[in-house]
Amino acid sequence: MEEKGGVPLLTAKLTAQLAKCTVFLALAATLAACGGSPTGGTNLKDAPSDIAAVYKARCLNCHGNDLQGRVGANTNLQQVGSRMSYEEITAQIKQGEGLMPGFADTLSEKEIDGLADWLASKQ
């Protein structure tokens, strides 16, 4: 009789695992739906999709879904290319400034380069 105890337990564990998976998948689907929604902002539409994804993940919180800036006038990037060169923007992303963290360790050269290139075109 005692050996049988293992089977229902295993089944219960599997069911719990499946439930977690389902929750995760539902969450992933919701996030994917968010990414594709038209609220991406007009200023984000011309970014290459991989760069837009990096922006959304790392920059949007402070700089807004339309580059309008959410934490003060200095965070409006809609015309950042007319104030800053590509090199300056690259340095800003790598080193950060004030409330903005540096991303030298968390983003790849290619990602930083892509962001700077795209933002420099915002004039």
Ligand code: HEC
């Ligand atoms: C935690 C909030 C925060 C995040 C996240 C953030 N920034 Fe910033 N960013 C700021 C703030 C605040 C400033 C203004 C800094 C200052 O002048 O003191 C700024 C300034 C800038 C500037 C210079 C704007 C100007 O006219 O001087 C650029 C370019 C910039 N951020 C790009 C980015 C990019 C690209 C990312 C994502 C990789 C990013 N930021 C993520 C808060 C943030």
